[in-house]
Amino acid sequence: MIRNVDVSAVVPGRVASVATPAIPTHILDNARRLVSPLGTLNHGLTTGRYQSPLRYPGAKSSLAPMIARILEAAKGSRQVPEINLLVEPFAGGASASLRLVGHGIVDRVLLADVDPLVTAFWQVAAADTDSLIDRMHDEWSRYVKPGGMTGVERWDYWRSWTPARNAKPATVRLGLAVQCLFLNRTTFSGILHGKAGPIGGRKQESQYGIGCRWNPASIEERLRYIGHLYETGRLVDVWRKDWKQTLADVPEHYPQLIPSRVVAYLDPPYLEKASHLYRTSFDPSGGYGGDGAGKSRPNDHMLHIQLATYLRTKAQFRWLLSYDNNPLLTDSPWLYAHARMTPSKEDRETLGVRSWNLTKRLVKMRYTASGKTGKRNADELLITTLPSSTVPIDHQLRELPM
Numbered sequence: 001m002i003r004n005v006d007v008s009a010v011v012p013g014r015v016a017s018v019a020t021p022a023i024p025t026h027i028l029d030n031a032r033r034l035v036s037p038l039g040t041l042n043h044g045l046t047t048g049r050y051q052s053p054l055r056y057p058g059a060k061s062s063l064a065p066m067i068a069r070i071l072e073a074a075k076g077s078r079q080v081p082e083i084n085l086l087v088e089p090f091a092g093g094a095s096a097s098l099r100l101v102g103h104g105i106v107d108r109v110l111l112a113d114v115d116p117l118v119t120a121f122w123q124v125a126a127a128d129t130d131s132l133i134d135r136m137h138d139e140w141s142r143y144v145k146p147g148g149m150t151g152v153e154r155w156d157y158w159r160s161w162t163p164a165r166n167a168k169p170a171t172v173r174l175g176l177a178v179q180c181l182f183l184n185r186t187t188f189s190g191i192l193h194g195k196a197g198p199i200g201g202r203k204q205e206s207q208y209g210i211g212c213r214w215n216p217a218s219i220e221e222r223l224r225y226i227g228h229l230y231e232t233g234r235l236v237d238v239w240r241k242d243w244k245q246t247l248a249d250v251p252e253h254y255p256q257l258i259p260s261r262v263v264a265y266l267d268p269p270y271l272e273k274a275s276h277l278y279r280t281s282f283d284p285s286g287g288y289g290g291d292g293a294g295k296s297r298p299n300d301h302m303l304h305i306q307l308a309t310y311l312r313t314k315a316q317f318r319w320l321l322s323y324d325n326n327p328l329l330t331d332s333p334w335l336y337a338h339a340r341m342t343p344s345k346e347d348r349e350t351l352g353v354r355s356w357n358l359t360k361r362l363v364k365m366r367y368t369a370s371g372k373t374g375k376r377n378a379d380e381l382l383i384t385t386l387p388s389s390t391v392p393i394d395h396q397l398r399e400l401p402m
Contacts, residue, residue, distance in 0.1 A: 045225040046102035053222040055190030056093030063380060064099040066363045071105050074386040085110060085262040087250055089243035096265060101234050112239040112246040119240035120176035126235055129227030133220050135178045144211040151210040155198045158182045185214045251316045259354060264319040271304060271326045308335045313343050316351055318385050325379040336383050356385035361397040
């Protein structure tokens with residue numbers, strides 16, 4: 001079942017054993033789910049242009065083919081026999097994960113995000129799909145469809161909505177999921193933080209009104225796709241955890257896949273402008289920028305350094321990272337200037353951390369995350385610890401200039 005696991009969650013109880021060490025029940029359950037036959041994924045959206053119900057700043061659906069090439073090239077090698085699980089610690093709209101599991105590039109996906117709205121949305125979309133669909137249609141017919149001030153008033157309602165103190169957990173989760181979906185589909189660029197306003201403005205004088213991105217039939221189809229992935233065992237879980245707790249907990253929950261049958265795909269907030277795009281990201285307490293107005297703080301780069309340090313020294317399984325191509329990322333020794341992972345002797349001995357090569361590639365894509373300059377070509381930086389000998393290099397996946 002989907003668990004609303006927070007960073008302070010307690011590990012489930014253990015199974016008693018006489019002759020051998022006790023095996024946690026969640027590990028046994030996870031192992032059974034991972035070995036179960038999947039069969040063929042039969043759903044029309046596997047080839048659809050859009051698969052995620054969420055609109056997300058910097059969504060990686062257009063990057064998914066390049067990620068797929070890298071993962072597919074690594075599969076079957078001596079170092080990476082299979083990719084049984086893809087973990088996405090910055091789930092967001094999860095567009096890359098959905099496409100990769102839909103095309104069979106990876107067997108299963110596990111989504112995690114620190115934002116309570118985003119986490120609740122994916123949990124409910126997976127495990128209580130019909131309820132979310134019903135609420136989605138209700139919001140459309142009663143508030144969004146008429147447009148004008150009715151929709152804006154409803155936007156204000158959801159912007160300020162908070163769960164009742166005595167509400168049941170399932171009710172709270174459903175409410176948060178509806179709040180996430182409503183704000184995502186009716187707010188400029190799908191941005192969830194407090195700075196962005198409703199599509200079409202408060203006066204609704206634009207030709208594109210607040211309901212222009214609310215397409216009930218399409219949203220329902222995508223929600224049912226999420227439910228189908230969960231029912232067929234391809235979406236194995238949704239965690240409410242930050243990236244660090246997620247990466248640390250995967251080896252505990254899926255030890256049989258360590259180190260090379262599980263891959264993390266990380267799409268962190270960009271080094272620049274992230275505070276204008278994301279409600280929460282690195283900071284579980286509520287936001288990327290600390291001033292409440294979406295402005296970056298001087299120490300925001302420390303959050304990127306903490307991620308880089310962990311990936312370079314403590315990651316127990318393979319990972320692939322996508323970023324905006326900021327020169328600082330590959331120039332700074334505090335980030336990704338290194339050619340190899342550099343775990344400490346203690347981490348090598350106690351955690352089994354390997355010293356894998358860091359392979360870097362540039363991919364050209366259409367960049368629209370700013371929402372102000374229109375679409376433009378820009379390079380995306382990919383860094384991975386998948387076997388360097390398998391990572392393609394050509395006009396699509398280019399080496400970094402010397």
